[in-house]
Amino acid sequence: MTLTNKVSQINYSISDLSKEFDITTRSIRFYEDKGLLAPTRKGQTRIYNQRDQVRLKLILRGKRLGFSLAETGRLFELYDADKSSAKQLTIMMELISEKKDDLKQKLEDINAVLIELNDIENNCKSILKTLTT
Amino acid sequence: MTLTNKVSQINYSISDLSKEFDITTRSIRFYEDKGLLAPTRKGQTRIYNQRDQVRLKLILRGKRLGFSLAETGRLFELYDADKSSAKQLTIMMELISEKKDDLKQKLEDINAVLIELNDIENNCKSILKTLTT
DNA sequence: CAGGAAGTTTACGTAAACGTAAAGTAAATA
DNA sequence: TATTTACTTTACGTTTACGTAAACTTCCTG
Numbered sequence: 650m651t652l653t654n655k656v657s658q659i660n661y662s663i664s665d666l667s668k669e670f671d672i673t674t675r676s677i678r679f680y681e682d683k684g685l686l687a688p689t690r691k692g693q694t695r696i697y698n699q700r701d702q703v704r705l706k707l708i709l710r711g712k713r714l715g716f717s718l719a720e721t722g723r724l725f726e727l728y729d730a731d732k733s734s735a736k737q738l739t740i741m742m743e744l745i746s747e748k749k750d751d752l753k754q755k756l757e758d759i760n761a762v763l764i765e766l767n768d769i770e771n772n773c774k775s776i777l778k779t780l781t782t
Numbered sequence: 783m784t785l786t787n788k789v790s791q792i793n794y795s796i797s798d799l800s801k802e803f804d805i806t807t808r809s810i811r812f813y814e815d816k817g818l819l820a821p822t823r824k825g826q827t828r829i830y831n832q833r834d835q836v837r838l839k840l841i842l843r844g845k846r847l848g849f850s851l852a853e854t855g856r857l858f859e860l861y862d863a864d865k866s867s868a869k870q871l872t873i874m875m876e877l878i879s880e881k882k883d884d885l886k887q888k889l890e891d892i893n894a895v896l897i898e899l900n901d902i903e904n905n906c907k908s909i910l911k912t913l914t915t
Numbered sequence: 916c917a918g919g920a921a922g923t924t925t926a927c928g929t930a931a932a933c934g935t936a937a938a939g940t941a942a943a944t945a
Numbered sequence: 946t947a948t949t950t951a952c953t954t955t956a957c958g959t960t961t962a963c964g965t966a967a968a969c970t971t972c973c974t975g
Contacts, residue, residue: 664951712932713888714888715847717932719931745906752895753896754846769878776865776871777868796921807921808965826922826970828923852961
């Protein structure tokens with residue numbers, strides 16, 4: 650294999666990503682500062698690849714879920730973690746289990762709010778009917 | 783009806799609530815400061831009733847969902863809102879619709895993360911098997 | 916009646932997640 | 946070659962959601 654594999658090497662500038670995800674470049678650099686992104690450099694300039702882009706997407710998804718950047722960082726560690734030792738693996742599985750419990754709680758919470766909102770909505774609708782007829 | 787209806791008047795002190803929900807009294811006073819709670823007073827002392835207790839529960843549920851206190855406050859306004867005018871009602875229903883969209887997005891996000899966590903978990907399990915056999 | 920225990924207000928401190936200049940570099944373009 | 950455009954670092958400012966401490970009142974108890 651003397652040929653370096655540069656196939657499908659898609660690169661992004663910081664403004665590419667800022668436009669794609671509708672966030673400021675400040676935010677993107679901040680995420681790097683917090684260790685969530687690690688773009689390569691060409692001179693001074695940051696070069697982002699596909700992996701960085703995916704990570705950014707995950708960061709924003711985490712934010713929508715109310716995860717702190719630190720929590721999202723821990724999730725990244727889970728993705729990337731060293732899976733060589735049984736000890737590491739069991740620690741990981743505990744963390745995963747905790748996160749899953751957390752998410753299940755959120756599912757419950759969301760469903761509860763959705764039910765309440767639907768109730769209010771239906772109430773509004775029926776009142777509107779009495780007002781317009 | 784000359785009898786004042788004081789049946790089922792359950793009261794709570796600030797420390798009652800702080801213990802029940804495992805939060806500090808500082809937080810509870812802070813929520814009041816932000817207009818999310820409005821306990822009555824007996825002298826200086828705050829007296830919370832059932833409604834306040836429910837509200838506090840909702841505040842904490844909102845927090846778990848990543849709602850800011852301001853957002854939770856807006857939800858409270860929806861619950862309590864004046865439903866007399868058709869205009870008000872249609873505005874409300876728009877806000878409800880927005881919130882529902884927001885929550886549906888969160889449901890999708892959570893399900894996505896859950897799927898990924900399950901993948902990692904299964905991966906861990908199978909590796910653990912190869913390590914222990 | 917001294918001394919907790921539980922409540923209060925006031926106010927400064929803090930962590931997270933950026934916003935917002937300021938001041939400089941580097942490449943592309945008129 | 947001058948300048949616009951896109952990038953960079955440094956650094957102070959801001960909002961949210963409290964933590965923490967000080968100083969005070971009120972009530973109960975040994």
